[in-house]
Amino acid sequence: MRILVLGGTAFLSAEITRQALAAGHEVTCVARGTSAAVPDGATWVRADRATGVAAFTDLDGHWDEVVEVARDPVFAKAALDALAGRAGHWTFVSSCSVYADPSVPGAAEDAGLLQPLPEGEHGTPETYGESKSAIEEMTRRAAGEKAHILRPGLIGGPGDASDRYGYWPARFAAKADPVLVPDIPDSPTQIVDVRDVAAWVLYGAARGLSGTFNVVGEVVPFAGYIAASRSASGATEEVVPVSEDWLVQQGIDYWAGPDSLPLWLPPGHEGFQARSNAAAVAAGFALRPWQETLKDTLEDERSRGLERERRAGLSRLTERRLLSRWKGGRPAGARSGGPPG
Structure with a gap:
């Protein structure tokens, strides 16, 4: 062509x-x-x-x-x-x-x-x-x-300059200090690999495909994605789930940008990372396993530098400050829910 x-x-x-x-x-x-x-x-x-x-x-x-x-x-x-x-x-x-x-x-x-x-x-x-x-x-x-x-939806994979999907596996791979995560274990994540989107474009072009399709990946609970990111990196650092309300009070942003927590979304966005891809899959859209995308993203993150300046996520200084505040005010034995006061 x-x-x-x-x-x-x-x-x-x-x-x-x-x-x-x-x-x-x-x-x-x-x-x-x-x-x-x-x-x-x-x-x-x-x-x-x-x-x-x-x-x-x-x-x-x-x-x-x-x-x-x-x-x-x-x-x-x-x-x-x-x-x-x-x-x-x-x-x-x-x-x-x-x-x-x-x-x-x-x-x-x-x-x-x-x-x-x-x-x-x-x-x-x-x-x-x-x-x-x-x-x-x-x-x-x-x-x-x-x-x-x-x-x-959110496109991830090797070469992603937005730093959203790659932030978490890179953060675990840095193997430094406890890792702060938003306490949203059941919230959906839905990433589509850039290579699969590109392949779908060419598939459609070769067949003269017409119409409109959600080109989105498998829905994966946030806790599953975090666990896989930790496992892929070989990290053993503590994972500290922190209350959403408390994070908002501290001025931490949703989703993207400096001092944000990628893949964390505000209320009212429960379907943003949980759209149906049934029509595209029925028409021939092929998805690689999300674990493969995660593994390849981590390799790409390592090649670009785990400690580089990022467009999304917490700086190490901000994360340490938040963890100190959270742990300093949390009742003994509490998992989350926000420190008193």
């Missing part, structure tokens, strides 16, 4: 490019290349998508497959205007963040969506879900039956 990847330098789009090249396809990537180069073997068209349709003036001919990962509706519309008529198949990587209600476990693709961002309005981090919803709508309108829309 002749494949055009709108991107090709970052986590998922780079993995799609690598797998497509390994399968013998001709791959062209449109990217600025300010943070990384495209994988070896791909044709690189350097372009800034902020220029609109002009970003695609150097692209000629018909494409069997176009892969779009944009989060800005203005950029996505320009690509559709310039290329949809010359594409045999169009894949858009959306997100489960398009859903309006994250509280219902097991929800499928027919769940209600966020209101799309108005046409012509640029997306921001605060309007991520609305932006992806808008791009879905314009993709269906422009590409019609050629459109294959993926809604991943």
Whole structure:
């Protein structure tokens, strides 16, 4: 196939490019290349998508497959205007963040969506879900039956720069001090391996697959994920479960960012990491065991440095401070529930 990847330098789009090249396809990537180069073997068209349709003036001919990962509706519309008529198949990587209600476990693709961002309005981090919803709508309108829309949840695996999934196995592998965890043993985690998402993109392209699919992994209780992370790293350090309410009082953030606890979500998000993937699996989506993703993520974390500065998780200093406060105020024999006072 002749494949055009709108991107090709970052986590998922780079993995799609690598797998497509390994399968013998001709791959062209449109990217600025300010943070990384495209994988070896791909044709690189350097372009800034902020220029609109002009970003695609150097692209000629018909494409069997176009892969779009944009989060800005203005950029996505320009690509559709310039290329949809010359594409045999169009894949858009959306997100489960398009859903309006994250509280219902097991929800499928027919769940209600966020209101799309108005046409012509640029997306921001605060309007991520609305932006992806808008791009879905314009993709269906422009590409019609050629459109294959993926809604991943949290994508993990080797090369993940967000540090969310890799924080916990890396933290145990550091083998330093007790490990603070939120006391949420039964809360779901749901990670999909970047390599499986990339393979699904190419699977859909080869078969002309259309429609919208939740591309999410197996649901794993937080306690199971933590236990597996500890076991994979060979750690023996104490695990200290800490009350959610107390963590909030200490100013610790949910999910991502500095001084956060990855995979911990606020109330009302009980279904955010527990979506149904039944439709995708029935259509051929293949998942590797989550334990394999965890093992490979840990190897990647070690290669990049366990003590490096991270985008998500607690710094060692913050974690020690919290543990000291928690243990200093907790009644003897208490497992969790928050220190008095």
